[in-house]
Amino acid sequence: MTPQREDTAAAPVLRVAVPTPVHGAFDYLPPREGPLPPPGARVRVPFGRRSLVGVVLEHTRGSALPGHRLRAVTQVLDTQPLLPPALLGLLTWAAEYYRHPVGEAVCAALPALLRQGRPAVARGPTLYRPAPEAAAALDTLGRAPAQHRLLQRLLQSPQGLTAEALRGPEGRDLRHPLAALRDKGLVIPEHPPCLPPPGAPPQTPPELNPAQEAAVQALEQALGRGYSCHLLEGVTGSGKTEVYLRIIRATLAAGRQALVLVPEIALTPQLLERFRRRLDTRIAVLHSGLADAERHCAWLCARDGTAGVIIGTRSAVFVPWRDPGVILVDEEHDPSLKQQEGFRYHARDLAVLRGHREGVPVLLGSATPALETLANADRGQYAHLRLPDRAGGARAPRLRLLDVRRQFMDEGLSEGLLGRMEHHLEAGGQVLLFLNRRGFAPAVLCHACGWVAECPRCDARLTWHAGPGRLRCHHCGHETPVPARCPQCGGPLSPRGQGTERIQQALARHFPQYSAVRIDRDSMRRKGALEAAFAQVRSGHHRILVGTQMLAKGHDFPDVTLAAILDADQGLFSPDFRAVERLAQTVIQVAGRAGRASRPGEVLIQTHQPEHPLLTLLLQSGYAAFARAALAERREAGLPPYAALALLRAEATDPEAPGAFLEAARGHLQAHAPGDVQLWGPAPAPMERRAGRHRAQLLIHAPARRPLQATLAALPGLAHLPQARRVRWSIDVDPVDLG
Numbered sequence: 001m002t003p004q005r006e007d008t009a010a011a012p013v014l015r016v017a018v019p020t021p022v023h024g025a026f027d028y029l030p031p032r033e034g035p036l037p038p039p040g041a042r043v044r045v046p047f048g049r050r051s052l053v054g055v056v057l058e059h060t061r062g063s064a065l066p067g068h069r070l071r072a073v074t075q076v077l078d079t080q081p082l083l084p085p086a087l088l089g090l091l092t093w094a095a096e097y098y099r100h101p102v103g104e105a106v107c108a109a110l111p112a113l114l115r116q117g118r119p120a121v122a123r124g125p126t127l128y129r130p131a132p133e134a135a136a137a138l139d140t141l142g143r144a145p146a147q148h149r150l151l152q153r154l155l156q157s158p159q160g161l162t163a164e165a166l167r168g169p170e171g172r173d174l175r176h177p178l179a180a181l182r183d184k185g186l187v188i189p190e191h192p193p194c195l196p197p198p199g200a201p202p203q204t205p206p207e208l209n210p211a212q213e214a215a216v217q218a219l220e221q222a223l224g225r226g227y228s229c230h231l232l233e234g235v236t237g238s239g240k241t242e243v244y245l246r247i248i249r250a251t252l253a254a255g256r257q258a259l260v261l262v263p264e265i266a267l268t269p270q271l272l273e274r275f276r277r278r279l280d281t282r283i284a285v286l287h288s289g290l291a292d293a294e295r296h297c298a299w300l301c302a303r304d305g306t307a308g309v310i311i312g313t314r315s316a317v318f319v320p321w322r323d324p325g326v327i328l329v330d331e332e333h334d335p336s337l338k339q340q341e342g343f344r345y346h347a348r349d350l351a352v353l354r355g356h357r358e359g360v361p362v363l364l365g366s367a368t369p370a371l372e373t374l375a376n377a378d379r380g381q382y383a384h385l386r387l388p389d390r391a392g393g394a395r396a397p398r399l400r401l402l403d404v405r406r407q408f409m410d411e412g413l414s415e416g417l418l419g420r421m422e423h424h425l426e427a428g429g430q431v432l433l434f435l436n437r438r439g440f441a442p443a444v445l446c447h448a449c450g451w452v453a454e455c456p457r458c459d460a461r462l463t464w465h466a467g468p469g470r471l472r473c474h475h476c477g478h479e480t481p482v483p484a485r486c487p488q489c490g491g492p493l494s495p496r497g498q499g500t501e502r503i504q505q506a507l508a509r510h511f512p513q514y515s516a517v518r519i520d521r522d523s524m525r526r527k528g529a530l531e532a533a534f535a536q537v538r539s540g541h542h543r544i545l546v547g548t549q550m551l552a553k554g555h556d557f558p559d560v561t562l563a564a565i566l567d568a569d570q571g572l573f574s575p576d577f578r579a580v581e582r583l584a585q586t587v588i589q590v591a592g593r594a595g596r597a598s599r600p601g602e603v604l605i606q607t608h609q610p611e612h613p614l615l616t617l618l619l620q621s622g623y624a625a626f627a628r629a630a631l632a633e634r635r636e637a638g639l640p641p642y643a644a645l646a647l648l649r650a651e652a653t654d655p656e657a658p659g660a661f662l663e664a665a666r667g668h669l670q671a672h673a674p675g676d677v678q679l680w681g682p683a684p685a686p687m688e689r690r691a692g693r694h695r696a697q698l699l700i701h702a703p704a705r706r707p708l709q710a711t712l713a714a715l716p717g718l719a720h721l722p723q724a725r726r727v728r729w730s731i732d733v734d735p736v737d738l739g
């Protein structure tokens with residue numbers, strides 16, 4: 001497309017990101033009067049018959065559309081850029097890299113209220129403060145007792161009070177005396193930021209151990225010196241968070257902001273509390289559970305520099321800041337940092353890129369770094385800092401494989417495990433059991449005829465949830481009551497395999513004297529339930545914890561002395577090449593829950609594969625040795641980080657359509673791909689039918705990112721394939737889940 005030379009007038013054309021699934025930005029004429037909205041400002045634009053809020057990306061001199069067909073911006077919502085240029089650049093780059101419509105990517109970075117066009121101000125309720133001359137003027141108010149009383153109260157609270165606090169429990173109407181005092185200049189109204197200021201003065205930090213000291217020194221030297229990236233590899237409990245806190249303090253002391261990214265599951269009230277106790281600044285918290293007004297406030301306080309610390313889950317990588325200081329990514333290996341739907345970006349990768357573009361240091365922390373990150377450290381791209389020992393004197397736990405072949409298993413608990421549990425419980429310790437499967441049993445079977453309860457819409461079995469007495473599909477949400485008898489032969493039905501519910505039931509039978517709590521998405525649905533359960537664990541009320549991934553991360557249980565992984569084989573049989581890496585990370589994370597305080601811990605891993613080479617290496621020599629061997633395997637197999645992948649997925653109700661589309665797509669992409677790029681497939685997805693739709697995928701395999709991107713540049717052509725009309729398709733660049 002060549003721009004036409006119709007723009008003889010001086011007025012530039014505005015390229016606007018508009019929230020629609022169409023690729024590319026849209027051109028508009030500036031508003032007929034008033035100032036020109038700068039890049040990063042919101043504007044209201046006509047779009048078809050609708051009016052949408054978009055973001056100006058740039059001013060250009062021409063448009064592919066003839067001038068008389070361009071429509072004008074109808075309203076300018078910001079006179080200053082709402083998204084700073086650097087962030088706008090990151091968003092447009094990411095939209096291009098992950099092949100997502102730029103309008104959706106840019107607009108999704110705004111909180112809902114800003115997307116709807118609300119003004120970009122984040123102020124809390126008005127605070128009333130006494131003026132400096134108020135004390136002296138108190139005596140002059142003898143004839144206005146209401147004003148006198150009010151001013152007297154304010155003088156006792158020089159930091160100011162809100163109208164609500166002034167009104168007090170009696171709810172007296174103070175509008176008149178307040179207005180009178182204001183008119184006399186004795187009371188000054190203030191409009192403070194909506195985020196509360198820090199409470200008590202910060203606690204004094206512990207003395208650092210030598211490894212922490214070395215890490216902090218290296219990082220402090222990097223602060224204020226442009227981009228650099230550091231991997232902080234520290235075993236669980238080694239004091240990584242303590243290192244973060246020091247770096248954040250140094251950043252704040254230099255008048256700059258810190259951006260901290262964490263996986264959803266790790267952003268606990270416990271962690272926030274720790275940050276609040278130690279940092280003398282407002283903290284903007286961003287995660288998916290916020291109300292619109294809370295998100296609006298946190299986002300704007302980050303943007304205008306009111307919050308010294310911004311802490312959030314993956315989408316916080318797109319939060320603007322005023323004084324870029326440092327970016328930290330905790331648990332950088334966590335797959336939840338990759339968005340799996342829509343705009344499929346990786347927050348860790350973008351954090352590194354953001355640091356690079358904005359010239360600030362980046363710190364990636366983990367006990368079990370992603371293989372990609374380790375490879376970058378090996379190549380010298382990242383400095384590698386290590387915390388090899390637990391802080392505060394806790395000893396590392398002993399890890400052992402429990403060979404369950406031919407062992408008697410009661411509901412998934414081997415005799416060996418039951419024996420060790422008894423030992424630890426009697427010695428006063430707590431026990432944590434990890435099983436990544438919710439519900440009572442993952443399958444229901446008729447012993448007489450072999451009938452299995454299957455989801456009518458997916459290639460999956462239904463999970464039995466005993467509590468509500470329902471069968472549920474964990475992939476599409478389908479659910480039905482548990483049938484009383486086999487619908488095929490009328491025989492009795494029996495559960496097969498174990499979920500957390502069933503383990504809890506078995507525990508009640510084996511250890512009736514000890515309270516066991518179940519921690520998973522079903523049992524912790526209510527808001528606050530998780531915190532309440534953890535409080536009861538810390539108080540010692542519960543002695544056994546059984547749960548899923550929710551239990552594995554970020555929480556500190558000082559009295560857990562035995563942790564067990566009930567079914568390691570789950571991770572060994574997965575078709576995904578990352579499954580073993582994930583299993584190793586889970587083992588180390590779960591192990592990190594045992595023996596956090598002074599008691600030594602023990603970790604047991606039940607498996608039918610006690611000779612699995614990578615698993616035994618992990619247990620005998622630790623994660624670093626495991627990672628080395630796993631990286632060698634990846635190199636051998638030509639898999640990431642020694643290759644770059646993208647996954648083209650297609651689905652349709654017609655079983656033939658996805659394959660036909662991907663076959664055509666393959667031909668189209670092959671014609672545009674550099675010679676060293678391979679297209680693998682199309683093949684059925686690991687779960688071929690899901691929610692009533694048939695699914696297939698095509699894997700694009702390139703030796704590096706550049707040839708991969710060159711191939712993906714041909715993607716827009718897929719929309720013109722006749723087969724494309726019969727499917728829904730999507731692209732996942734650098735996929736972390738090949739399902």
Ligand code: ADP
Nearest residue numbers: 206207208209236237238239240241242391392
């Ligand atoms: P990580 O983030 O690596 O899991 P934490 O920073 O949470 O580790 O530290 C684990 C525990 O050790 C915490 O209770 C923390 O307060 C304590 N701790 C950390 N550093 C020190 C230190 N230098 N001296 C004493 N205790 C420490």
Ligand code: ZN
Nearest residue numbers: 446449486489
């Ligand atoms: Zn039957």
Ligand code: ZN
Nearest residue numbers: 455458473476
């Ligand atoms: Zn289903």
